[in-house]
Amino acid sequence: MALLVSAWIWKEQFWFPENVTWADLEHPAPGVTYPQAGHLLYALPLAVGVFILRLLFERLVAKPCANILHIQTGVRRQVQPNALLEKFYLSKTSPDHRHLEQLSKQLGWDLRRVQRWFRIRRDQDRPTIETKFCESMWRFTFYSLIFIYSVFYMWHSPWVWNTRHCWYNYPFQPMIQSQYNHYIAELAFYWSLMFSQFIDIKRKDFLIMFIHHLATILLITFSYSNNMLRAGALVMCVHDASDVFLEAAKLANYAKYQRLCDALFVLFALVFFITRLVIFPFWIIHSVLFESWEIMGPYRAWWLLNSLLLVLQVLHIYWFYLITCIAVKSIFKGKVSKDDRSDVESSSEEEINSNCSKKSM
Template identity: 85%
Template sequence: TLISTLESLGLSDFLERFWLPENVTWADLERSPPGVDYPHARHLACALPLAVVVFLFRLLFERLVAKPCANILHIQTGVRRQVQPNALLEKFYQSKTIPDHKHLEGLSKQLDWDLRKLQRWFRVRREQDRPTTETKFCESLWRFTFYSGIFIYAVYNMWHSPWIWDTRQCWYNYPFQPMIQCQYNYYVAELAFYWSLMFSQFTDIQRKDFLIMFIHHLATILLITFSYANNMLRAGALVMCVHDASDIFLEAAKLANYAKYQRLCDAQFVVFTLVFFITRLIIFPFWIIRSVLFESWEIIGPYQAWWVLNGLLLVLQVLHVFWFYLIICIAIKSIFKGKVSKDDRSDIESSSDEEINSNSSKKCK
């Protein structure tokens, strides 16, 4: 029915040439041999409602698992000072959290407050909006749990697949490669998770690289969707697995920091840096991107969607280089200060003079 509809609109030939290699048609993929399934984009329709389920499960996990763990580790929510209620200042704060000197003088005249009192009010008000250590701990524990579980699932199910060790087998007989159930489960779970991150990014702890993370999530969602619709499941699974490996240690380092286990945090940060470098700056570009760029060109040849997929991979690689630069900055600081002291991806602070310098509030990411 879908094919006939596209043909009636004159779009079938165009989409075939965009999505599929030369001499391959939608009809070829629809006529799969008995007992063999090929992926179709419509299979991923369940990812969006599943993303809502993932988000709700996360809320339940944080309430029933993460918060009790925080209590066991004596991670307190903390008692915040409350500002003196003032409708005029609150309205101004919603549009500008850090007023400049000109605005402060104007507010001072309207309220008959001195500048120091106004500065103190805005400082305390910004402090109220900063997430507590317990909130950050719960967020990291959820991510650590997901990344660990999905990585173990992927490795367990793909370890004996020959295309993991010989990437040329990702392209032999392409796109007529049968889809197995574990590949579908892996794809849908990852896609639903990243959709949930897209939603929750607007409610989670906002960081300085908010836009970069938004681009990363969007590129990842597009990459997962495109690779599934193109039946590039083998290469796509490798990409997702490589990314999950370093994220496990990133979240583990943050958890140790929030629990005030500074030595464990430093050790986890070192492991994270090594794993990030190996997986995202060596394995990803020189093993996976090389295969998608050169081995696939040699075996199946390029086509329009092929260029889009490679473009998304290169976008991810640029982001990897940017993030590794931030990691190196943290490492250099740690050498001089003796510990992982401050993350350039840390929470958006109200102002530079409000950064907490005590060990209990220093972040490791």
């Protein structure tokens, strides 16, 4: 049964244009390397290593930086222990008015006291500024390094400046070591994000982010398996560019450098618009949709890969809407507004989180 499922998943008629087989890529000419689907299995243990590296980075690098910038964990008020309210809180952190009235009658408390208990209890579970700072510093470091690396090795590649080269002689395009390093690092990182999303800061767009990470992993996996490395590398590079500025703006915000935060946020919004709403759809998706059709014609996996790219583009439009909302608020308030993604209620109106988008890939 497993063999039948595997044969169906890796059916050559699905993955490649007509008259191309897996054997053609498994036995390249001497000195030539093609991607092999089995190579991607290395990303799973590497994802565990990336997660461990993140924990070490946050403890040994990010926390000392937070201390230098005087970012404190803060002392929070503790709720009065109450077994009934705690049991209800574990099932529903934000009860509606009807439940609040029922709890008020059971305990003999006035309604405002019950509301205050839940507000303080939610605040206890809210991650500290130091925790958010460490998370953002880790992401900023990864996105910066991987973006610099990708630009460095792709700069002199002809397919960067003329995307038609992504499809000439496809899929018989030799893979270089830098492409493999780029792919395996990105895949391991996004696998680690998939795992850590369940223990990281909870936000309103948890499901959206889950879909984003899943679509990204599928895109990386599929594009590597059928040797669509050139277009895939362009997609990853374009997405990483804006994430660098997003995380930098968040770091400035947590350190209370408001003017720097606002400037970085504006820069992030501009880079996001240029890379994800201009370059990505009109340069990369246009090449995958139209230039590849013209040069080699469509095939089954071609439809799937383009569908995933379009899913990402829809997410980009949604996130740019959030960015625009925050930008409009900042015009009237003079600073970047509260995080529209945060699902944790803050007890302080002074706390501002500029994380309006991720993702990215």
